[in-house]
Amino acid sequence: MLIPLYGFLRGDTIGLVVLVHDRQTMAEVAACLQEAASVRVAPAPSARVYVRGRPLEPSVTVAEAGLRPLDRVDVVQEAA
Amino acid sequence: MLRRDEWIDLARKLDWEYSYVDEREVFPELTSGRPWLPHAAWAGWDEPYKTSFTEYVVNQSAKDADVYAARDAVGRVEDFQKLDPAWLGSLKLHGATLPLAEFAAVVGNLRAARFGRDSAWRTMATFAALDEFRHTQIPLLIMHELIRFDPQFDWTHRFLHSNDWVAIAGRHLVDELLLAANPIEIAIATNFVFETGFTNLQFIGLSAMAHSAGDQVFERMVQSIQTDEARHSQIGLPVLRTVIEHDRDYAQYLIDKWFWRSWLFFAVVTGFSMDYLTPLAHRTQSFKEFMDEWILDQFQRALDDVGLARPWYWPQFLDALENYHHMVYASAYTYRATVWFDFALPGPAERAWLRDKYPRTWPLLDPIWERISARWRDAGPQVEWYTHGVTPVTFCHLCQLVLCGGTPAHNSARWLEHEGESYVFCSEPCEWIFRSEPERYQRHKDVVKRILTGEAPANLVELVRGYFGLSQDCWGRDVRRGDYPWLHAARPDAEGGR
Numbered sequence: 001m002l003i004p005l006y007g008f009l010r011g012d013t014i015g016l017v018v019l020v021h022d023r024q025t026m027a028e029v030a031a032c033l034q035e036a037a038s039v040r041v042a043p044a045p046s047a048r049v050y051v052r053g054r055p056l057e058p059s060v061t062v063a064e065a066g067l068r069p070l071d072r073v074d075v076v077q078e079a080a
Numbered sequence: 081m082l083r084r085d086e087w088i089d090l091a092r093k094l095d096w097e098y099s100y101v102d103e104r105e106v107f108p109e110l111t112s113g114r115p116w117l118p119h120a121a122w123a124g125w126d127e128p129y130k131t132s133f134t135e136y137v138v139n140q141s142a143k144d145a146d147v148y149a150a151r152d153a154v155g156r157v158e159d160f161q162k163l164d165p166a167w168l169g170s171l172k173l174h175g176a177t178l179p180l181a182e183f184a185a186v187v188g189n190l191r192a193a194r195f196g197r198d199s200a201w202r203t204m205a206t207f208a209a210l211d212e213f214r215h216t217q218i219p220l221l222i223m224h225e226l227i228r229f230d231p232q233f234d235w236t237h238r239f240l241h242s243n244d245w246v247a248i249a250g251r252h253l254v255d256e257l258l259l260a261a262n263p264i265e266i267a268i269a270t271n272f273v274f275e276t277g278f279t280n281l282q283f284i285g286l287s288a289m290a291h292s293a294g295d296q297v298f299e300r301m302v303q304s305i306q307t308d309e310a311r312h313s314q315i316g317l318p319v320l321r322t323v324i325e326h327d328r329d330y331a332q333y334l335i336d337k338w339f340w341r342s343w344l345f346f347a348v349v350t351g352f353s354m355d356y357l358t359p360l361a362h363r364t365q366s367f368k369e370f371m372d373e374w375i376l377d378q379f380q381r382a383l384d385d386v387g388l389a390r391p392w393y394w395p396q397f398l399d400a401l402e403n404y405h406h407m408v409y410a411s412a413y414t415y416r417a418t419v420w421f422d423f424a425l426p427g428p429a430e431r432a433w434l435r436d437k438y439p440r441t442w443p444l445l446d447p448i449w450e451r452i453s454a455r456w457r458d459a460g461p462q463v464e465w466y467t468h469g470v471t472p473v474t475f476c477h478l479c480q481l482v483l484c485g486g487t488p489a490h491n492s493a494r495w496l497e498h499e500g501e502s503y504v505f506c507s508e509p510c511e512w513i514f515r516s517e518p519e520r521y522q523r524h525k526d527v528v529k530r531i532l533t534g535e536a537p538a539n540l541v542e543l544v545r546g547y548f549g550l551s552q553d554c555w556g557r558d559v560r561r562g563d564y565p566w567l568h569a570a571r572p573d574a575e576g577g578r
Contacts, residue, residue, distance in 0.1 A: 004532060006474050006483070006504060008491045013448060014411035015474035015483035015493055017528055036471035039414045039455060040448045069532075070502050072495060 003062055003069050007033040010076045011041045020062055027058035030075045044077035084132075091132055092200045095119060112195040113264030115327045125198035125318045129311055136207055140214065143304045150300040151222055157229045159297070165422065165559040167293045170357035172232050172421035174286070174298075175223045176239035177246075177349055181254045182215035188258035188266045192315070196263045201315060205263070208271075208312035215305050222297055231553045235420035243536070244548040245527050246348075246419055249480035252524065253345055257338070264319060268331065269338035272316025276382065277339065278346050280309045281374040289354065292362040317386070324386055333516070335383070336391040340509040343397065344404070344479050351405025352412075355437075356423070360430050366437035368401055393509045400485070400507075402441040406434075407484035410448045414469045416556035418544055424559050425452065427566045444488045453567065461563035470540050475526035476506035478514045498522065 007018045007029075016036045020029050026049040034043040049056050051073055056065055067073070098106055109116040131139070160168070189212060192205035223236035239247050240254075257269055283306035290299035323331040347367075354367040365373070383390060391397065413423045426434065426449055435442045452467050459466035474483040474493070485506040486492030494511045496503045498518055505511040514521050530536040536547045544550050 004528075006493070008483075008493065010490075011444075011447065011488050012491075013407040013445070013484055013488055015491055016469075017472040017474055017531075036469070039467055039469050040410065040451055042451055070504070070528075072493065072504075074491075 003067060005029070005062075005067060006070060006072045007036070008072065008074045009033050009037045009041055009047075010074065012037045013040060022061065022063040022067075024062055025058060026056045026060050026062075026065065029062065029073060030058075033073070033075045034077070041077075044079075046078040047075050048078055050074040050076060088130055088132060092130060092203045094199045095123070107195055107197060111191070111262060112197060113262030115323065115330065117197070117322070117326060119197060121326065122197040122201070122322060125201050125322070127200060127204050127314045127318065129314060131207065131311065136210070140210070140308075143307065144214070144218075147218055147297075147300050147304050150297050151225075153296075155222060155225065155297040157226060160226055160295075161229060163295055164293065164359045164362075166357045166359055166424035167295060167362075168230070169421040169423060169556075169559060170353040171223075171295065171298060172235065173349060173352060173357070175219050175233065175236040176420060177250060177345075179216045179219045179236060180240035181250065181258075182212045184254040184258040185209075185212040185270065186216065188261065188270060189312075192263035192266055196267075201263075201267075201319070204312060204315050208308075208315065211308035211312055214308065218301050218304070222301060232420050232422070232556075235554065238549070239420065242549040244419065244550065245475065245480070245482075248527065250345070252480045253341060256520075257341070264323060265334060267316050267319035268323065268334045269342075270316070271313050272320050272382075273335060273338040274342045275309050275313035276316055277379045278342050278375060280306060280313050281378065282346065282350055283309060285370050285374060286350070286353070288364065289358050289362065292364060293358060294362075317382075320386060324388065328388075332388055335388055336393070336509075337513050337516070339379075339391050340393065340397070340513065341479065343400070344481055344506075344510075347400070347405040348408055348481065352409055355405065355434065356409050356426060356430075360433060363433070366434075367405060368437065371401055391509075393512075396508060399487075402438050403445075403487050404484065406438070406441070406445050407486075407488070408482060410445065410452075411473065411482055411484055413558075414452065414467060415473060416558070417464075417468060417550070418540075418548060419556045420550060420554055422557050422559040425449075425456065425562070425564060427453075427564055429566075441487065448488070456558075456562040456564075457567055459562070462561050464557055464561070467558070467562070472528065472531060472538060472540065472543075474504065475528055476510050477503040477524070477526055478505055478510035478521060480524075480526055481506065 001022045002019055003022055004017050004019050006015050008015045016033065018032050018036055020032055030047040030049050034047055051065060051067065103119060104116070186209050189205045189209035193202050193209055196202045196205050219236055223233045226233040240250060257274065258266065261269060283302045287299045287302040287306065290302060320331060351367045354370060380390060412419065416423045431446060431449055435446065455467045475481065476483060483491060483493045483504070483506050492507050494505045494508060496505065496511055496514070501522065503514065505514065525533065527536060531538045537543050544555060
């Protein structure tokens with residue numbers, strides 16, 4: 001199932017709507033948001049997804065994280 | 081023959097006691113506003129600067145003649161073609177947001193001209209409605225001449241009739257501010273907060289900027305509008321004083337609500353112009369300096385005078401003053417095809433100026449412009465899409481503007497579950513306004529919800545063309561199409577480049 005999420009990349013100036021599949025992992029969600037914001041923020045090789053202030057493991061899927069349509073995710077790039 | 085001061089009160093104060101109907105039927109609370117008070121409570125309503133119909137007509141006629149003279153002398157297409165393209169972007173932005181918002185003000189003032197609670201108030205509101213007709217017609221007249229040289233000027237009229245995201249936000253503001261509000265709320269929200277607090281002084285700053293940029297027509301137009309605003313904005317204070325006397329909490333609520341709502345729109349329109357679209361050589365002060373000097377001192381003094389507190393979110397507002405319009409401008413630059421005016425890319429000199437003016441916040445914003453500049457450098461001039469976003473952006477359910485609150489380090493967006501629905505807001509004050517009157521706001525759909533319910537297309541090109549109503553000859557671009565000397569100089573393969 002496709003789920004629209006409100007994504008906020010740290011360092012960016014605006015929130016974006018990213019459409020992800022509930023089978024996708026947090027690593028893929030982070031990559032998706034970084035790509036969407038790449039015109040303003042250079043993507044980093046690694047980034048962590050935070051939901052309600054808690055970091056999620058990169059392997060956790062959208063469904064496992066219990067994310068619902070229009071939930072907020074924050075993505076923070078990690079130093080290489 | 082009577083002297084002016086002997087008859088002016090008879091002309092402006094003409095109230096009588098009703099014998100066939102009840103006062104509440106003549107001025108129902110629904111249309112006249114709350115607190116509902118008998119006329120005796122309003123009888124002392126007094127405007128400091130008084131005018132008669134004859135004086136009004138004579139003065140306005142002279143002001144119109146002055147604007148038309150400037151247009152005839154220096155308002156030809158060739159005159160506008162000499163202006164800096166970035167300044168023209170500012171002109172298109174102001175041109176579009178002025179006329180139909182002013183026309184909504186005609187409606188709001190006419191409601192006050194009928195349902196205001198004192199005859200002097202109603203007389204002033206009648207003048208104000210006539211003022212707002214001028215403010216609708218003058219920009220339409222001046223910008224209409226320019227459509228043949230640049231079709232983006234057509235948006236002076238088209239803007240508020242469109243579903244462009246800025247227009248949705250603009251309508252959400254002016255519909256509530258002017259079309260749906262009762263005369264008491266209009267007086268406090270529009271005359272006291274929006275006009276006395278913001279636009280009256282904004283127009284002084286704008287006319288100075290226009291003068292510096294060599295745009296004499298816009299300068300005269302704004303000066304002409306400002307003198308009207310200065311007169312009719314005085315409706316607000318006597319209404320506010322009476323409301324404070326009978327319901328202080330409600331008065332404070334209206335101030336807090338409308339200062340925030342006015343600020344957001346003002347920051348976008350005026351912040352863009354002062355810090356980005358006015359050529360660097362013509363800038364006299366930053367948007368923040370302008371706000372500090374002209375708006376904040378004056379507004380805080382006005383609140384002190386009536387014994388009200390500063391809005392509860394004042395510290396957040398002061399933070400926003402150094403961030404919000406920068407956040408929106410950088411975002412909008414990378415979604416410029418979604419609006420009807422062109423954007424300037426700040427170069428090294430502009431960025432140094434911004435760093436100097438915003439030393440606390442600019443370090444977090446500068447990397448965004450470094451990134452955008454690098455992409456222009458990679459792509460070369462004309463390749464607009466390489467510095468343009470394609471993913472739908474997010475919107476605040478209250479102000480309908482993009483979620484650009486906070487800083488690049490922390491976006492201040494907030495979530496609220498209300499009656500089984502999820503709502504998102506750009507800031508705590510926007511959430512607070514929604515929570516205060518959810519029935520007023522909950523059914524309005526922002527652009528994202530319109531996309532998700534199928535009312536608007538998700539594909540950005542389809543959204544821009546089919547829903548926002550922007551054609552290829554009108555949508556926004558970079559003012560120089562990425563062709564900046566400093567970008568060439570920094571290109572590794574350029575002669576003499578590094």
